[in-house]
Amino acid sequence: MANTINIGKFTEMLLAAAGQIKANEAMLGELDSFGGDGDHGTTMARAMNNLIGAIEKDTSGQFQSLLMDIAWAVMGTDGGATGPLFGSLFMGMSEASPATDEIAAKQTGEIFRGGLVSIQKQTKATIGDKTIMDALIPAVEAIEAASGSDDIKTIFEAGYKAALAGAESTKDISARFGRAKNAGDANLGHQDPGATSVSLIFKGMLEALKS
């Protein structure tokens, strides 16, 4: 049981998240082909390469500035809404993080909530709109609810489980936001690529904790 998480472990978690996205690039592109223009996989892979680049360059060794560097790098992806959305997620997480090299388990809830609040300034989408929010909102809520457990792994297990369920729930709805909303029901029956990306990110983070 670990009730704290240091920057080294957190970095491993982010790299594992990036690894999950990159390993599933083709699948994400295919999911996007049912409503979007099929570039979600390549765009997310570019965003994750930028994230990896920011991690490699970071010398601060603390949460707040690492997350801010990642936010700018991800925003610079030039990939439509992906950059601003995921960029503002990391920016909000940074603003809610301390400038230290370690955080307590109970702080994870407020850090992810900061990310969610920040992303919600960019989009009005909420649960049921078939977007990244279908996975992100339940994941953040689950992390908050589990934050009292004092065990990092339990917290991220709850987050991943909620993100996965949220992503799977998008199969049965039609898109109401972004470019896919103009695709009619073409995306019905398929998981939202953005929500799937969010669940893959949480999957990667959890796997790094287990290793």
Next chain:
Amino acid sequence: MKMKKFINTPENLVSELLSGFAMANADKVVVEDGLVCRKSSKSADKVAVVTLGGCGHEPALSGFVGKGMLDISVPGEIFAAPGPPKLLAALRKAKRDAGTLLITLNHAGDVMSANMAKQMAEKESIKVSEVLTCEDISTGPREKPEERRGLAGCLLVCKIAGAAAEAGENLEEVTRIAQKVADNMATLAVAATSATHPSTGQVIAEVPEEDVIIGMGQHGEAGSGQMPLPTAKETVAFMLPALLEDLSIAKGEKVMVMINGVGSTTLMEQYIVLNDCKNMLTEKGIEMARSAAGEFLTVQEMGGFQMIVCRMDDELLKYYDMPASSPAFTIE
């Protein structure tokens, strides 16, 4: 459909196309740090005009950079908006006391990047005002502009706002004039054949062999009306009244009509369509005060065109007629 394009690696599409674009238009534009800028910069006491948007729509949007038009275009990836940092870099570069007008086409990514970059710019005391173009009548009613996509009508906003800025009007006035164009234009698209996404090779628009689709967006987003291939006159009879009605254009008013070929529809067809527009307007007692046809904002090899109607008055005509010199659009 198998993709048949003369390209190299998908990752380098944008950098390679921008490099070639700059070479081909070396008298008008320069590419600096990924931003497409006017070759001879405008004096600093005049308002700067900036836009952002994805690539793959050549000559848009960077083709609208030049004297009497845009100062900077911020290109994104293929069909995907640039991120806020790149737009912020452009706003910093354009920074001046006179201020900057940002023209944003209404697409989710563009709007988000514009909002974030604007907030960041304001923190740095960069004076920016924004006009959103949302003129696609197929995606939402006039009362809900947020549901309307920004299509090729942005060219008219760039042209007229660019002229007002060049003429030395202040930011408030340039913004008012740009907004007036945006409010008085309407666009409808028709797709005849599909296109492929140059990075993914994926078909971005499914158009049945025998049919056309009215209202298809510039990334292959679904359209509203599918019908067997009509003649040019029938197509105009379907599209033009819808645009005139949306704008509530009355007998005796002046309009500009622009036919924007989206890729593989020939100029011959565009001229025929424009001619039919003129005939119909004459029948309705509406004056076609200005007109244009050509490829301004394309969707790869898609067949079809966008029809743009803009209500014109003496003020808009004055700015429209002022000289402009950009790779994609010139007025002498």
